[in-house]
Amino acid sequence: MTVAKPVARRLTDWDEYTGRLTARDKVEIRARVSGYITKVHFKEGAEVKAGDPLFTIDPRPYEAAAQRAEAVLAQAKTEADLAQVEAQNATKLRAGQVISSEESERRLKSAAGELAAVRAAEANVTAAKLELEFTEIRSPISGRVSDARVTEGNLVTGGAGIATLLTNVVAIDPIYLEFEADERNVLKYRVMHKTGERKSALFGTIAAEMSLINEDGWPHVGEIDFVDNQINPATGTIRARGVFPNADRLMSPGFFAKVRIPGSGEYDGLLIRDSAVGDDQGSSYVWVIDAEDKASYRPVKLGPLVDGLRVVREGLKADERVVILGLMSVRNSAKVKPTLAEMTPSAPSAPAANSTPDKKP
Incomplete structure (x- = not known):
């Protein structure tokens, strides 16, 4: 019969959720002025930087409009300069009583009107130049561009509500993961924040780990940076968001992913092999060997797996010897001949995955 002492370690429980990757920024590129597309500047599906040209609309009508303005x-x-000179002369002539007060007032008002006409003309020039600038459509953000919905030679329409969709750009580094946490766990997190056991994402970022459907373990490390301001009463969940680096650009918006976040503060825990655990009508137990080498039945409360070992929450002490092989031959209070071994299993041929909780919140 083989026995081993539990492994004592500082542990953190993790709660696991599922969600979808989303873009940090997403922009629909639409025409702001009407005209014919004369050039598409980007390679479809490629990365672009903020300010890169995407489309050119025929600028000639807008150049002519700017010149006219x-x-x-x-x-x-x-005309304003002329009116200003006449107003100045009118002031002098009125002082010498050469012209009437009505004529002097008319010239002064005319000068003011001409200055207002200058300001209106300046505004028209600004608007014309702005429309000319809109013929060169540039990416407002850095990211990956979609395909060109409109190609060279086609007419596009600008204006609010009727603007033609040309393409879209999504930011992909970093990338967001959106998921929903259930109400029971949300309350648990807030109580832990109140007692100082663990920070809440309501008041700062917390650690998060993520994996895609084809990955083992939790290779992507990020943080939770946002929690919504209300529970959805229809589902009893609240929306949250994690942010993760995507420097290799292999993750795209829409991917399904798993995320886990700390479900407790750090605590001193004990770990044993799953082979040491027996099942008694739905309750878990282990066999403990005392100082006289006698076996004792011990009910235990278990937690998740951590590095291949099972967390024991209650029922066991760190210096006790637990039967890890030969459980079926043990009888309560029977004396045994134990062989002491290490609780940690032998290293497998392939690298072991990181902590893998088997309990979903």
Whole structure:
């Protein structure tokens, strides 16, 4: 019969959830002015940087409109200068009583009107130049661009509500994971924050680990940076979001993923092999060998797996010897001949996965 002492370790319980990856930023690229597409500048599906050109709309009509607006502005400035000179002369002539007060007032008002016309013309020039600038469509964010929904030679329409969709750009590094936590666990986290056992994501970031459906363990390390402000009464859950680095660009929005977050603060725990645990009508137990080498039946309360060992929450002490092989031959209070071994299993040929909780919240 083989016995071993439990492994004492500082532990943290983890709660596991499922969710979907989403883009940190997503922008629909739409035409802001109408015209014919003369150039598509990007390779479909490629990465672009903020400010990179994506489409060019034929700028010639807008160049002509800008030149026309500048000409109107020049004319308005000339007329305003003339009106200003006449107003200054009117002031002098009125002082010498050469012209009537009505004529002097008319010239002053005319000068003010011409200055207002200059400001209106300047605004028209600004608007015309802005529309000319809109013919060069650039990416507002860095990310991966989709395909071109409109190709060269096609007419697009600008304006609110009717603007033609040209493509979209999504930011992919870092990437978000959105998931929902159930109400019971949410209350648990808030109580732990109140007692100082664990931080709440309501007041700061907390650690998170994530894996995709084709990955073992938890290879992606990030943090929870957002929790919504209300529970969804229809589902009894609250929306939360994790952020994870995506430097290799292998993760894309829409992927299914698992995420785990600390479900407790750190505590001193005991770990034993699963082979040491017996089942008695739904209750777990172990056999403990005392100082006289007699076997004792011991009910235990178990937790998740950590590095291949089972967490024992209650019922066991760190210096006790637990039967790990030969459980079927043990009888309560019977004397045995134990052989002491290590509780940690022999290293497998393949690398073991990280902590793998088997309990889902």
